[in-house]
Amino acid sequence: MIPAPETAGHPLIEATADVDPAAEVGAETRVWHLAQVRENASIGSGCILGRGSYIGPGVILGRNCKVQNYALIYEPAVLEDGVFVGPAVVFTNDMFPRAVNPDLSIKMAEDWHPVGVHVGTGASIGARAVCIGPVSIGRWALVAAGAVVTKDVPDYAIVAGVPARRIGWVGRSGIPLRRAEDGRLTCPATGEHFHERDGVLLAERESG
Amino acid sequence: MTTDAGAVRATWIAPSADIDPRAVLGDGSTVADRAQVREFARVGPGCAVGYAAYLGPGVILGRQCTVQDFALLYEPTLLEDRVSVGPGAVFTNDRFPRAVVPSGRLKSAADWVLVGVTVRTGASVGANAVCVAPLTIGRWAIVADGSVVTADVPEYALMDGIPATRVHWVGQSGARLKNVGPGLFRCPVTGAHYSEHDGTLRPLGIAPR
Numbered sequence A: 001m002i003p004a005p006e007t008a009g010h011p012l013i014e015a016t017a018d019v020d021p022a023a024e025v026g027a028e029t030r031v032w033h034l035a036q037v038r039e040n041a042s043i044g045s046g047c048i049l050g051r052g053s054y055i056g057p058g059v060i061l062g063r064n065c066k067v068q069n070y071a072l073i074y075e076p077a078v079l080e081d082g083v084f085v086g087p088a089v090v091f092t093n094d095m096f097p098r099a100v101n102p103d104l105s106i107k108m109a110e111d112w113h114p115v116g117v118h119v120g121t122g123a124s125i126g127a128r129a130v131c132i133g134p135v136s137i138g139r140w141a142l143v144a145a146g147a148v149v150t151k152d153v154p155d156y157a158i159v160a161g162v163p164a165r166r167i168g169w170v171g172r173s174g175i176p177l178r179r180a181e182d183g184r185l186t187c188p189a190t191g192e193h194f195h196e197r198d199g200v201l202l203a204e205r206e207s208g
Numbered sequence B: 001m002t003t004d005a006g007a008v009r010a011t012w013i014a015p016s017a018d019i020d021p022r023a024v025l026g027d028g029s030t031v032a033d034r035a036q037v038r039e040f041a042r043v044g045p046g047c048a049v050g051y052a053a054y055l056g057p058g059v060i061l062g063r064q065c066t067v068q069d070f071a072l073l074y075e076p077t078l079l080e081d082r083v084s085v086g087p088g089a090v091f092t093n094d095r096f097p098r099a100v101v102p103s104g105r106l107k108s109a110a111d112w113v114l115v116g117v118t119v120r121t122g123a124s125v126g127a128n129a130v131c132v133a134p135l136t137i138g139r140w141a142i143v144a145d146g147s148v149v150t151a152d153v154p155e156y157a158l159m160d161g162i163p164a165t166r167v168h169w170v171g172q173s174g175a176r177l178k179n180v181g182p183g184l185f186r187c188p189v190t191g192a193h194y195s196e197h198d199g200t201l202r203p204l205g206i207a208p209r
């Protein structure tokens, strides 16, 4: 669970940012130069939206998310709390894009159904990665720089490449987990233990 | 040899470029519209910074570097002289990024150690390539468009792919070298010879022919 920021305050929005009046921007959130937040987007408190970033209509961001420069988040993306989106990342919303219908008339909103990217709490998306909606990125997962994600990513997974494949596991601190001789995985930063079962990582309960 | 002495051209800054007053721009440098040059960045003489490009705080560019449109160079990037960075290239500064610390509080500058990309003299990084710090790109190396570099790049290497691997050797001219004998390479443009040993390439003291 992500605690609320200690202090409440207004969002800080640079003059060159373009925030639609029908968007909601939480307390203490910082919207940098040339960023655009479209209508009905909902941005939680304590977020940072980098220079030139784009948040599509109705996109939802939880608290304490960080969206880096020129990242493009198309609707209907949902980011839970504490998500990191690296520079120049793209979340797409149309699996089979076409400018026109088969009769060459221009495609309108009613001619297609946007599909979204869902990112779980604490997950990080590396620089210039592309996530092809519909897809779900698990909690605390780490998508490598330049990866193209085409299928769901499990919690705590590190995925890399085109198309992205799992290359390891990562803890909440962001550091890859180490495997002990007994097969258990441990986070070198927090000391938490995990075990892997059927391609899924489970955190072990604290016990003596 | 090129000299920077002599005719000094004026520095030119586009009207909507955002240059922090604490940044330093060398003589004859140009900064295009909507580019941002953050505090304490140092841009050497004769550099060109493209449209909407970003130079993070304290980023250093040597002389005659080109940073194309929308390239994002996070601190502590260091470019030596005559480095070319293609449009949309990204140099990261955090290998294991997180928005928050494990307890959920927003991560601040004090919570992580920045790591940087160093690009040595004459090297080129292609369009939309990503360099995942920490790493150094050797002199005169070329990173192909769209590659993702995750480790140090040797001098004169031509790198391609995700993750990037070495696919060829290139000379100072940028041309692919021809293999003309065991461990011996020759540049078809300049005629210069190079020898390969243990994965590294060195120019040989043989007159070009």
Ligand SMILES: CC(C)(COP(=O)(O)OP(=O)(O)OC[C@H]1O[C@@H](n2cnc3c(N)ncnc32)[C@H](O)[C@@H]1OP(=O)(O)O)[C@@H](O)C(=O)NCCC(=O)NCCS
Pocket: A086, A087, A125, A126, A127, A142, A143, A144, A145, A146, A147, A158, A159, A160, A161, A167, A176, B074, B092, B093, B094, B095, B096, B097, B132, B148, B150, B162, B163
């Ligand atoms: C994925 C990542 C965390 C791996 O870092 P690492 O643990 O130091 O990994 P290593 O360099 O030891 O590489 C492990 C393997 O994964 C591969 N790999 C690493 N990064 C990769 C990437 N981005 N894409 C594809 N493959 C990658 C390596 O080639 C290596 O393969 P091998 O075992 O066959 O040799 C890191 O490369 C990354 O992309 N971090 C994100 C950086 C970022 O975008 N920050 C946000 C902006 S500041």
